[in-house]
Amino acid sequence: MMPRFIKKRSKTIGQPPGTLVHIGEKKTEEMRITIIDYDETHFEEKEAKTVEECFPFKDTPTVTWINIDGLHQVEIIEKIGKHFSLHPLILEDILNTGQRPKIEDFIEYLYVVLKMLYYDDKEAEVKAEQVSLILGSNFVISFQEKEGDVFNPIRDRIRGSKGRIRKMGADYLAYALLDGVVDNYFMILEKLGEEIEDMEEELVSNPTPETSQGIHRLKGEMIFLRKSVWPLREVINGLERGESSLIKKSTVIYLRDVYDHTIQVIDTIETYRDIVSGMVDTYLSSISNRMNEVINWSFGYLSVIGLMFLIALGLVIYFKRKRWL
Numbered sequence: 220m221m222p223r224f225i226k227k228r229s230k231t232i233g234q235p236p237g238t239l240v241h242i243g244e245k246k247t248e249e250m251r252i253t254i255i256d257y258d259e260t261h262f263e264e265k266e267a268k269t270v271e272e273c274f275p276f277k278d279t280p281t282v283t284w285i286n287i288d289g290l291h292q293v294e295i296i297e298k299i300g301k302h303f304s305l306h307p308l309i310l311e312d313i314l315n316t317g318q319r320p321k322i323e324d325f326i327e328y329l330y331v332v333l334k335m336l337y338y339d340d341k342e343a344e345v346k347a348e349q350v351s352l353i354l355g356s357n358f359v360i361s362f363q364e365k366e367g368d369v370f371n372p373i374r375d376r377i378r379g380s381k382g383r384i385r386k387m388g389a390d391y392l393a394y395a396l397l398d399g400v401v402d403n404y405f406m407i408l409e410k411l412g413e414e415i416e417d418m419e420e421e422l423v424s425n426p427t428p429e430t431s432q433g434i435h436r437l438k439g440e441m442i443f444l445r446k447s448v449w450p451l452r453e454v455i456n457g458l459e460r461g462e463s464s465l466i467k468k469s470t471v472i473y474l475r476d477v478y479d480h481t482i483q484v485i486d487t488i489e490t491y492r493d494i495v496s497g498m499v500d501t502y503l504s505s506i507s508n509r510m511n512e513v514i515n516w517s518f519g520y521l522s523v524i525g526l527m528f529l530i531a532l533g534l535v536i537y538f539k540r541k542r543w544l
Contacts, residue, residue, distance in 0.1 A: 242315045250289035251366055256281050257377055259386050264378070270295045274302050276358060282389050283358040284377075288366040290314055296362070303328075303360065305353065313362050316349040320450040322457045329354040329465055331393070331454060334447040335369060335400050338410050345407055345440050347447050350400065354393045354465055361396060369403040370396060390470045397455065398477050404448060404484045408491070411440060415494055422498060426505045434498045441492040448488060452481050 252267040258281045267273055276283040290296060293314065300310040309330050312318050323330040331352040339346050350368075353360040361370075373395050376384050384395060415437060421430050458466060459474040466474070 242317060250287060250292045250295055252288075252295075253286045255284045255286075255374065255377055257385055258282060259380075262378065262380070262385075270298050273299065277303060277355075279357065281357070282387075282392060284392055285358065285360045286370075287360070287362050290316070290362060290364055299360065303353065303355070303358075305330075309353075313351045316364055318349060318351075320447075320454050322454045324463055327355070329393075329458075329463055331397070331458075333397070333400055333451055333454065335363075336404060336407050336444070336447060337369075338407055344436070345411070345443060347443070350396075352393055352396060354389060356465060357389050359389050359392050359396070369399050373399055387470070388467060390466050391473070394458075394470055394473050394477065397458075398473070398480075401451070401477055401480045401484065405480075407444070408484065408487050411437070411444075411491060415491060418498060419494075422501050422505060426502050431502055434495060434502060437495045437498075438492075441488060441495055444488050445485075445492065448481070448484055452478070452485060455481050 252270060252273065254263075254265050254267055254273060254276065256263045256276060256279065261281055265272075273285050276285065285299075287295075287299070290313065296310055296314060299305070300307070304327070306325060309323070309325070312330070312332065318332045320333045321331075329352075331354065333350055333352075334347040335350045336345055336347050338344075348364045348368075351362040353362075373384070373392075376382050376395075384391060418430070418433055418437065421427075421433075455474060455478040459471055459478055461468065461471045
């Protein structure tokens with residue numbers, strides 16, 4: 220449980236600020252860079268073979284989405300940061316996958332970090348991946364720990380020119396990515412809600428030591444979710460206030476919708492936490508009641524006396540055979 224909450228940072232101890240060190244799972248595969256460039260009439264999508272292929276899109280009049288899967292090749296992150304004039308401390312935060320959700324305004328660009336959650340059916344637990352977003356005047360750069368995300372519906376909308384996304388700017392694209400992450404939280408909560416319902420039925424019908432372990436696991440999941448999601452409320456609120464010139468007024472109303480969804484997610488998490496906490500009391504009460512049923516069995520006293528008599532009789536017979544009596 221603890222590795223999900225705390226990332227090892229021993230590599231950065233004693234290093235000067237802005238030192239680029241990857242903190243996260245070790246990877247051996249190549250990083251993957253994809254580029255989607257578009258406007259209302261133009262669309263281009265490709266996978267970059269070198270990081271330098273991203274550079275011409277910095278100042279194009281179209282909207283460009285550059286997505287990087289994998290953070291372990293530090294030199295590539297450093298090259299991107301240098302070309303797009305990203306502060307060394309931002310690059311350090313991108314590589315440190317233990318960041319809490321936050322937003323930082325550097326005037327020429329915004330830096331947003333959040334957690335993308337998914338449910339691992341094999342291990343029966345919620346896992347998180349850090350996603351960092353850089354929003355510039357005409358581009359969005361997304362940094363992910365590994366390949367695979369919740370953004371495919373957004374890619375499909377851009378490819379098919381569905382909705383208003385091709386008519387809007389980079390700020391709307393950033394909103395769409397945030398919205399995709401938050402919407403996926405509801406899927407996670409739905410899965411956990413089903414587990415909680417099953418656990419409640421088990422508590423009422425037949426609580427076992429495994430039930431107690433299941434409750435403990437769910438309690439840990441709620442703590443993990445709260446830590447991952449709660450700070451996002453302030454991130455979305457910071458974007459919604461529209462203090463940055465990079466966020467157009469036309470996009471603010473959509474950010475308000477994401478903010479509302481975030482509050483709903485947080486409220487649901489808090490409700491689940493209360494339910495799981497109550498399960499502990501219910502479990503202890505059920506075990507206590509079952510113990511009382513055993514102790515208060517109407518023939519319990521006579522059975523114990525009879526057992527003691529049989530033991531004493533057996534000892535007498537044994538001693539006589541040994542001629543100790």
